Amino acid sequence: MTDSAVGDTLKPSRLSARDVLGVGAVGLRARRARVVLSALGIAIGIATMVAVVGLSESSRADLMARLDRLGTNLLTAEAGKDATGKDVTLPRNAVAMVERIGPVRHATGTGNVDARIRRSDLVPEERTAGVTTQAVRTDLLAALGGEVDKGAWLDPAGERLPVTVLGAVAADRLGITRTGETIMMNDVRVVVVGILEPLELVPNLDRVAMVGFPAAERYFGFDGHPTTVFERSTDASVEDVRAILARTISPGREGGVRVSRPSDALAAKAATDKGLTTLMLGLGAVALLVGGVGVANTMVVSVLERRREIGLRRSLGATRNAIRLQFLTESLLLSALGGATGALLGAAATYGFARVQGWTTVVPPWSLAGGLAATLLIGVIAGLYPAIRASRLHPTVALNAT
Known part of the structure; x- marks a missing residue:
């Protein structure tokens, strides 16, 4: 079939x-x-x-x-080099000049301090554990949206005293687990009054020991010139402020000021x-x-x-x-x-x-x-x-x- x-x-x-x-x-x-x-x-x-x-x-x-929590309206302006290759020094009143920009809501700054950090005076000076020193204003933490993990942040009295607040990484490298301990900055014994949570927008500050501007000038020969200015403006005006920030801080030498937006790294x-x-x-x-x-x-x-x-x-x-x-x-x-x-x-x-x-x-x-x-x-x-x-x-x- x-x-x-x-x-x-x-x-x-x-x-x-x-x-x-x-x-x-x-x-x-x-x-x-x-x-x-x-x-x-x-x-x-x-x-x-x-x-x-x-x-x-x-x-x-x-x-x-x-990004929603940290905000995308933070700008930083850092001192760099001018067209001739010379280091640019930001004026002492750089923060005040930035605060005059209309849309700016908050401005603050930090400055590099020449101070070697050691865990104690028994540690050789060259062993700094990769921790640097920065002079800061008392309003820095509020501007960056940071939080204190242990202890307290610098207040108007503390910014004039030999006390410091450590970034999260700096505390770990120095072996500091609680406040009240002391470290050496050059030959000055400094008390740790606070340890910060990691700063997501500005992670380089995690490796820093922070002291007040007046204390940095009094104890470590700081000249008072900021090296980085932070500012927050309205969300709608971020790009407009970015366009004039360098010129406002350093008129005539704006080419030596690097302006960046920390949230761009996350994006x-x-x-x-x-x-x-x-x-x-x-x-x-x-x-x-x-x-x-x-x-x-x-x-x-x-x-x-x-x-x-x-x-x-x-x-x-x-x-x-x-x-x-x-x-x-x-x-x-x-x-x-x-x-x-x-x-x-x-x-x-x-x-x-x-x-x-x-x-x-x-x-x-x-x-x-x-x-x-x-x-x-x-x-x-x-x-x-x-x-x-x-x-x-x-x-x-x-x-x-x-």
Whole structure:
């Protein structure tokens, strides 16, 4: 009996969607170990892609929250070199000059102090532990949005005394864990009255021991000229203030004043993270492609092993379309199993890592939907050839296969 005769003799019945899923699931249940291994390749690819997107979005959300908290309206102006290569000295009244700019809400400054810092007088002078000294104003902490971890910040009385507030890194390098301890600045014994939390916008101050302007002039020969001016203005006027800040501080020598926006470093980090995310998504796509090849290989082997089953079904009236649909459904179910598992693993990895980092967990719904859609596409592509090959098997040849 020919293939066409079989189709004419037995009237094919239509399979419902439930029947198609049932028939497709039978093939997967019969080869569980192979199915798990094949689905694993898909799962790894989807988990990688979901986790990369989730971690990137979680990191970006944390960064935006930090920027909102710290503000993007802080500008710094630092003394540099003029056109002839000479060091520019900012005027003593630089802060007062900046405060005259209309949109400026707050201005303050710091100055470099030539004072070697040692843990005690028993430590040689050359061993400074990488900690420098800065003269600061009492309004610095408020302008930068910093917080004190231990002790207190400088007050109008403390800024005139031999006392210091240490940045977080400076305290760690000097081995200072509590206030009331003393350190040596040149030959002057100075009392530590406070330790700061890390300053996210101005991390270079984390490695600094800070003393008041009057104390720096009295005990360490500070000349009173600031080397860095910080200012905060209204958000809408940041760029306008930036354009005139150097000229206001040092008229005629504005080329030697470097103006920067500390929040730009955080924004640049977000751009860098975005590029890294794209790279990692590419690696995830490669893993997904490898998983798709594994699914295709599994389905081809399945067709070869089940030729008798295919021949029997064809002899009982199953059409070529029904055979194609059966194996295509198996491929889709196999891919969907891997995709769903990968999406759960990726979301779990995102949640775990974000919790460790203290971030808000963000898993965009589109990443899960996109991952599952990619999975189904891989399932169709991987299962198409095996399904067509199965449907072309002649019933007689299939039944006689060994």
